[in-house]
Amino acid sequence: GAVVSQHPSRVICKSGTSVKIECRSLDFQATTMFWYRQFPKQSLMLMATSNEGSKATYEQGVEKDKFLINHASLTLSTLTVTSAHPEDSSFYICSAKGERDQPQHFGDGTRLSIL
């Protein structure tokens, strides 16, 4: 149980393109989903917390107009990187959490490369 699917796994696109990444909890209802960014050989940096039906809470320094998050249902959250530029190239990974004492379960991540 507790499977989280993230799609796509890899994206290569031109500068200025908007990219949407989906995160789905397949076998549980995720009350909260999280979006992280990870630079090479570094730890995970939390970008935002997403609750179903409400606006995402962004961490300090994360541009909410640049990284649009939508949590339309208890099983789906999306991250859209708008007008992506080479500096947005990174590994983006989502996680989903159900009940209070359950751990966050992670998707497989999306490797984004902006040319």
Place this chain on the structure above:
Amino acid sequence: AQKITQTQPGMFVQEKEAVTLDCTYDTSDPSYGLFWYKQPSSGEMIFLIYQGSYDQQNATEGRYSLNFQKARKSANLVISASQLGDSAMYFCAMREAYNTDKLIFGTGTRLQVFP
């Protein structure tokens, strides 16, 4: 402020031997949770083990055990009978108690298991 520290950037262990990965934390909250995740080179984050601050016994999950020393604020991961497939990055994380279940991650330890 909450903080997680992993002082070992890299560790080596021979196959079938046990290895301990260090993690110390700092928090003023009496209620918190500690997690260990494994990240293989493919990128996904795999949940390994959880320890609650009020748990009386050390958590165990198969070959993984958590050496929880509350007074020292340490939560070391012990992997017994190491396997080649255990080679990966290992992250310690702490859940902040009184907010949206955010996790704070340490910088990680790269474990390499050799034959």
